[in-house]
Amino acid sequence: MSERPYPFEKNRYYYGKMLTSADFQAEQRYNEYKRMFLNQMVLGRGVLCGLGVRMLDERTLLIESGAAVDGAGREITVPGDTVKKLSAFEGYDSLAKQKAALYVRYREETAQPVCVVNRKAEQDEYEDNRIREKYEFFLADCQERQQSGPDEDFFVEALLSGGPDYAVSLRMPAVVSRGRRVRLSLLVEKLSDEESSLSLSGVLKLPAFLTAEGAQELHICEEDIVLECGAFRTYDHWLYASEVEFDSTTILWDVDASAITVDGSEAECEPDPELPLRLTDRTPEELIKWRVGQKSLEEKNHGNEEEAVRLAEISIADEAHDHVLREVREFGVKRYIPVPESEEICREYLSYYSEHAEYIRDMLPAAEKKEEEIPAREAEAPVIRGGTLEIPLDVKMKKGKICYSEEIIHGLGPGNVYVDVGICNVDDGAGSRNKSDTVVYGDTGLFEGKNRQGISAQTAVKVFEARGSFQVAARLTGEQNTIVLPLRWTAVRVPDGTDTDGEDGNMQIVPETPTVRLSQGEKHYFSVRFKNMLPCTLKYELMEDGGGEIGPDGIYTAPAKAGIYEIRISCADHRSVCTYVYAVVGGKE
Template sequence: MKKSRYYPFERNRYFYGKLLTVRDFESEQKYFSDKRRLLNRLLYGTGVVTGLQVVAIDDKSVSVEMGAAFDALGREIIVPSPVTLKLSMVEGFTNNEYAKNVYLCIAYDEKGKEPVHAVANSSVRSEEISEYNRVLESYRLFVREEAPDPSSFPYADLFEETNVLAADGPVRLLLTTPRYVNPGQLFEARLKIEKTLQTPPVSLQFELSAEHFEPADEEHAHIVFREPADSQETEYSIPVLLRAGSRSNVKSALGITGQLRIGDRQVSVEPSAANTVFVAEEPVQKRLLDDYYNRTIDQAMDAPSEPCIYLAKIGLLQMGPTYMIEKVERVPFGEYVTNSSVLQRIGELERRAVTVAQKFEESKAYAQAQKELTASESASAGQTASAAETKPALAYGGQPGREEVSSGVVEIEIKNVSRQGIISFSKQGKSFFSGEIEHGLGEGNVYVTAGLENSSVEPFGEMINDSEQVYYGSVDVFKDSAYAPNLDNVSVGALVYPKKGTLRIGVKVFGATEATRVRVRWWAMKKPLKAESAPAGGALSELTSARLEAAAGIDEQ
């Protein structure tokens, strides 16, 4: 890496009696600076780290705010305070043409500071000699009036390829394509038109030419673009959807043939500057990572001889003999360095937003199901048959990889009333059953859980909300307590008929009771068709599992 001379690393070796010279102290500083800059470049990248916004403060001046950046050699660029610049006074700005786009750039610079008298040099030279006592690591702001080569940016040729298909004065036509695609993959090529504000309206008509690719549909086979008459843009992006062929491990040249019209002038676009797209058999992400890690350190640290960062693209309008700043686009080529912790937080927020959206949709679906369940319960409240069945009140799923759940309520009549209106049972108890209930999940095995809901027989039970008590699991837990149900010593079972898609509920009652029927709530769940395709951590699966674990209750009247 002759250009930057960052390695091999050498450090001073100290020993007693060593004569230290300027070279030794400079090597001491260089050793640590070079290592830091190497890590800056390889681990973090190139671009704006924070701040450095460019703001137009009037028609001819801009302000560069405080901020920090890394250049292509890993050197830190710090702007400690806002800087106001009259554009025409900035280095690189020419006065011969005002209807154009200019680019405000920043680069690393060093300046001497604190001049002092050099005592040692005065012994060999008669005149007074001064040297700077400090070196200030600073920056330099300047203007470039030509758009940069797309391949000059770091990683520009690693993930995508961009070529200039046509250039005519201030107008450029560029084509960007991915470096790799997979067989049969639908991908996007992008045409970009760059122009100035005072350029006449542009239009483009073209066809794509490629051996192993075809347009996604007829709309993308022949593309016509016309700039709106009232537009104030300096850049237009035209997406083109393509589909890769079935062959793998082949390269294809992708170009366009057509006409670019600038006002009344016409510029031919030939496919000579075609992009190359490789159809890879392995996943694109793996191929890109392989290319990234297989680079040599020279390739990773490759940089222009005078690296800089493009802070803004400034659109100028010609106003008689002078100019006016019409538009400022910040960091036009996306040169940013993002903190890894920030990226992690953004990823967490995105995942959280997806989870919240899923849970919100689940809650709406569950609330709607609860309304249907309440309506179904109300409809069945007047039934006094031995098995007053309700239709499934809740149903989720129906898609591979997702649980299917249904729910309902059934009332089972208790017979064999004794002479004083109190039912008496032996120690073994007495069993009662419902009729067959269609659970609505179709044929096949289902998991069923059932429980008992409790309604108070007390005159003021409704007023104290006893009617809303639901008992889960074994009701014996609450026996002989203030929370005991009116009907205890009851067990519930379910019988499933997989080939019929139905089930039957049964209850067994021990001891005397005044109740004449038992109200049972049941839940049925059918596992996904393909468990491996179910979304990991899906909100629906979590919800239905929680509901099934807690689905048991009693209602006696």
């Protein structure tokens, strides 16, 4: 549909008006266009239900029944399942690539011919009495990934490397709420069919953000990334947006301290990539409503220029000049339109998860956090880490009162770590880290009269070795003239003889119950404890055929035959770190 449905025009009825076919067509057009306009504005283009795509064999697709709304706002209804050979789809013969997109589009056809009673001289004797709404599927070459699109106002991207094998970029909201945690995404896309691996290391400069360790630099390291052509992988990093006074900032990629390699060779990198951002005091909820609502009518329709609805991406292999299906991918390709009918079940489902992703990360034990927060012992972790923190003070806090900080992740991982803190000297007494020019470690009372801030306090640090974190306690020893106690901390790993320079060394996995007695068909989970290492992915293997079944999650099902069966449990990343457990099958004592 090339014409716009607006401005809307409807019949004006009056006594004695002569109605012709043009008037009735205008009446239909008005109601259709109004409905299509609302579909465009409220729903957009996408699938309402069904329309799943499956491979039946290497040359045949099954498309399930369902409903969709196209870019013009027209409803597309597929009342039954469709089974079709790949070569029978429209557009198949014109495909130029080995990756295609499957679409469905709206179509009409006339039906039910009837005799024309009062016809014009040039008119046919028979006219079709109905217009039947239909649909059709077709194939088209996948479009190249665009850096901008309908969501370009909401997100900003910086391309780090553009191929030819891999594209690497950074992505964030274009406008960030101050005082909130925000996600920075590292996006990796495979562009070619060549088998290759990508490794990336780099430093991001964060003028207005803090990492989990309180630093204004984010170190990114991802190694041996292997993807198939067209596949994406996302690596998320959470940052805290500081409550700064300026309204715009830029995240910089330190080119000199960074490297991107493909199969060991340096990849093509963009010069001085950066993420320009704006900062606001609006909440994310207010911000998204405002930015969605401020779009003009032309901008709103910009994303609906393509009328057909994309259902899947299809990988096609050319085998001896005969195209066969290799893979069908729906996730990340098909857009589902949320409908009121599903809101209740969606709310109930989401209620089983934390409201914000950062809360989930805070609740995890330190050993389960991502590698950039707590580097594994076997990796090359920094020997020293540092940062700043603030302890809020009660108004008119009495001398001798003790206050505590939150638990802080120091970033050196579990083990023997020494942490010391000092009190920052601040001009305005409000805890602004930007104006600190001296730090007092130890007893601040020895510098009374020389410390412009005048905070007198004793500090102590409790280190949680197993969790890789610490907590600071402070006792006021003088008068209080600030509501925030600003501190600078330094963490140093103390060698204790357990580091093994990347070898397995003293790392162990110890079964909670090495031997269990089970009845035939009974299930049991073999849990383990990790010693001198972080928790990792485990592999479970039966040591003999007929010894039952064990899933990748470690749940063992005893066989029907009595006997003693051995199971090997090993670390996926360190196969030499392993243990053995035994199942005695044949009835419990």
